[in-house]
Amino acid sequence: MYRLVIDPQQKQGNCIILKSDQEHYLRRVVRLNSGDDFIAMDGRGNCWQVKLTVTGNEIVTSFRENRELTTAVSLIVALPKGSGFEDIIRCTTELGVTKLYPAISDRTLLKPKENKLERWRKIALEAVEQSERQILPYIAEPMPIKVLFEQFKLNNNPKYIASARSNAPHLMEFCQQDFQDNPPSEIIIATGCEGGWTPKEIENAIASGFQEVSLGKRILRAITAPIMVMALVASYSEIFELKSE
Amino acid sequence: MYRLVIDPQQKQGNCIILKSDQEHYLRRVVRLNSGDDFIAMDGRGNCWQVKLTVTGNEIVTSFRENRELTTAVSLIVALPKGSGFEDIIRCTTELGVTKLYPAISDRTLLKPKENKLERWRKIALEAVEQSERQILPYIAEPMPIKVLFEQFKLNNNPKYIASARSNAPHLMEFCQQDFQDNPPSEIIIATGCEGGWTPKEIENAIASGFQEVSLGKRILRAITAPIMVMALVASYSEIFELKSE
Numbered sequence A, B: 001m002y003r004l005v006i007d008p009q010q011k012q013g014n015c016i017i018l019k020s021d022q023e024h025y026l027r028r029v030v031r032l033n034s035g036d037d038f039i040a041m042d043g044r045g046n047c048w049q050v051k052l053t054v055t056g057n058e059i060v061t062s063f064r065e066n067r068e069l070t071t072a073v074s075l076i077v078a079l080p081k082g083s084g085f086e087d088i089i090r091c092t093t094e095l096g097v098t099k100l101y102p103a104i105s106d107r108t109l110l111k112p113k114e115n116k117l118e119r120w121r122k123i124a125l126e127a128v129e130q131s132e133r134q135i136l137p138y139i140a141e142p143m144p145i146k147v148l149f150e151q152f153k154l155n156n157n158p159k160y161i162a163s164a165r166s167n168a169p170h171l172m173e174f175c176q177q178d179f180q181d182n183p184p185s186e187i188i189i190a191t192g193c194e195g196g197w198t199p200k201e202i203e204n205a206i207a208s209g210f211q212e213v214s215l216g217k218r219i220l221r222a223i224t225a226p227i228m229v230m231a232l233v234a235s236y237s238e239i240f241e242l243k244s245e
Helices: A020-029 A084-095 A116-131 A145-151 A171-178 A199-207 A224-244 B020-029 B084-095 B116-131 B145-151 B171-178 B199-207 B224-244
Strands: A003-005 A037-041 A046-051 A058-064 A072-078 A099-104 A159-162 A186-191 A211-213 B003-005 B037-041 B046-051 B058-064 B072-078 B099-104 B159-162 B186-191 B211-213
Touching: A003 A020, A003 A116, A072 A084, A072 A145, A072 A224, A084 A099, A084 A116, A084 A224, A084 B224, A099 A116, A099 A145, A145 A186, A145 A199, A159 A171, A159 A199, A171 A211, A171 A224, A171 B224, A186 A224, A199 A211, A224 B084, A224 B171, A224 B224, B003 B020, B003 B116, B072 B084, B072 B145, B072 B224, B084 B099, B084 B116, B084 B224, B099 B116, B099 B145, B145 B186, B145 B199, B159 B171, B159 B199, B171 B211, B171 B224, B186 B224, B199 B211
Parallel strands: A003 A037, A072 A099, A072 A186, A159 A186, A159 A211, B003 B037, B072 B099, B072 B186, B159 B186, B159 B211
Antiparallel strands: A037 A046, A046 A058, B037 B046, B046 B058
């Protein structure tokens, strides 16, 4: 059944009031007719099966479902060139990311345009609908990486910075420890752009309590690194849940 | 230093004989000049640091390096729509895939064009150069999924088929077992295209000794699933190596 993320205030009584672009999309693109059902989700875990009608859209049943990770994953991503960050949003949203912090690092070439954030959030929304998640990941305004490291300094959850060509231990070794007994409420991981981090950036990260980690022996593109990170942490989080059920 | 995959027969004595397109690329795109060094790799683990000259290209040093996984990973991928398989080649090659088997499943919409395979292999080659791998992944001709399941029937290594919306155990649970003591020489994993596998396809896979697995609670796109699989298996393979060093 087709899924649509709505604003919480679009639920009014027993109806879901669609915006004109949403109604247009359901009728013209998804090709639903009056009387067909779809699922509306408020991005906070509330879901409604709704019947499409011309006079308001009546809620058939409401339910809660949960495909979310119990450990929140915050990814700090030094912006790659081109539209690479869009691929990162798509894949990591499917894999369960909680917060994305696009960062401007010393080697970042991309100058994000004014309206980028709006486009990025739209991509995340589509990925939420597609992957049937309940929560819309938060995407921050692009910020200088130095500011972000500083900002996370007082966050005492596990913090990692991925680097290539280092002798740092593999991220997986830390995940094994983090998810041994009491998984953390949040994990924060930073990945670099083309050309990687500068030594100074690694230094700043470590000074803010980040642990340097390897993602394996091969040199990953800036797009692949955060997807790999997300695949790994999501698997640990879900496996832990299963063990403790 | 720039990396280039060459055919083994391009090494002649103490020289690397470049093809005209390779020489053009190094001089015009990478902008190397005579006297600059690059690295030539034969896709079998042999590497040479080479000095670019107008009269043959002299080998400075030869070396072997190894960024390859000890467990070979064969991915059977039901072809997604559009150019999705190209993204899969890029990311999974970076992550260390050994063999890619593009498959035509019941729900595959893409009809691959004649010259597709050539293009796919070129993408793999570029990803090898970028990720500094030594081995060029093998990409098979697209084949009906039924033929592939049949073909892998006699292969006794661990074989998995990923499916969404099933109650199958998570792939990670099997990886934990597979990499406990003696990691397998090969792992085979099949991922579906948009719409997933048909019940009959799952049945065929199981009859050929494949184990159904989950990749988590969220619904992944056909592009994301093989990347996630590869991230997970590569991590297990590398962690096992480190443990046994």
